[in-house]
Amino acid sequence: MASILGGITSSHIPAVGNAIAEGKTQEPYWKRFFDGYEPAKAWLDAVKPDVLIVVYNDHGLNFFLDKVPTFALGCADVYENADEGWGLKPVAPFTGDAEFSWHLxxxxxxxxFDICTCQEMKVDHGFVNPIRALYGNREEGSGDSWPIKTIPLAVNTVQHPVPSAARCLKLGQALGKAIESYPEDLRVVILGTGGMSHQLQGERAGLINVDFDLECMERIISEPEWMTQFSNAEIMAQAGTEGIETIMWLVMRGALADDAKLIHKHYHVPISNTGAGVLVLENERLSY
Structure with a gap:
């Protein structure tokens, strides 16, 4: 049977991709941010997952504002990457697992959950940059391949109305049941991306709410239902309009056991005017 090893959270800031591609990860501006991923990378190397389910929001590459599904699942064997306007160099394509996706x-x-299924799907920086932070760079045309299969799970946090924190937590719980009912032996990690507090436009552009970010991280570890008390408007009032992306972390958390163990926690500001957090949660003590 498929098993859920644990989950990771990560911001998916566009500039991260260029920092990796240009070899800037150890420059003073970036070093502490990228150092926060080292324990997550070590954990992945130890538990050796077969599949990474990536919860992210599309930024116009695959879905534009005229057609935005609330939840969309990749059901392909290959996912191509392209730049959606940030000047990011495309990376090598990602190998999927269509059979597993269709089961999910x-x-x-x-x-x-009336999920939108996508047999063709391009993935943008929201999907790509967290994987690059965890697995390094694989440039398009380099001949290098990614060391893990991936499945995109896109959540609409762009075009309102967007799903609530409560709905995302329930999606995670349903996803966990779906994974664990798969009859093949697969080792699965779920990557919840986005956030944390940031706002890109308007009078509050540049907003970062450190206190709210840190409380969200603590509550997601031990009491994820805490976030479900807030409406989306209340979350955005605290975390900024783009800070609503943090609800995608709840999809990851909902799929894990209630008593998932904290392996690593890291928070850093500011990177590209964003609060950036990393969590590693393990479903149970594994032998590795």
Whole structure:
């Protein structure tokens, strides 16, 4: 049976991709941010997952504002990357697992999540940059391949109305059941991306709420239901309009056991006017 090893959270800031591609990760501006990923990389190397399910929001590369599904699942064997306007060099394509994806889709629909299934899907920086931070760079045309299969799970946090924190937590719980009902032996890690507090436009552009970010991290570890008390408007009032992306961390957390163990926690500001957090949660003590 498939097993969920644990979950990771990561911001997906566009500038991260260029910092990696240009070899700037140990420059003073970037060093502490990237150092925060070292324990996560070590954990991944130890537990050796087969599949990474990446919860992210599309930024116009795959879905534009005229058609934005609330939840969309990649059901392909290959996912191509392209730049959606940040000047990011495309990376090598990602290998999917269509058979596993279709199982997840069928299970989610049975659990009353009417998921959009995508047999062709391009992935942008929201998907790519957290993987680059964890696995390094694989440039397009380099001949290098990614060492893990990936499945994109896109959550709409761009075009309102967007799903609530409570709905994202329930999606994670349904996803966990879907994964664990798969009959093949797969080792799965779920990567929740986005956030933390930031706002890119308007009078509050540049907003970072460190206290709210740190409380969100603590509550997601031990009491994820805490975030479900807030409406989306209340979350954005605290964390900025783009800070709503943090609800995607709840998808990851909902899929894990209630008593998932904290392996690593890191928070850093500012990177590109964003609060950036990393968590590693393990479902149970594993032998590795």
């Amino acid at each position: 889709a069928e299970s989610l629909v049975e659990q009353e």
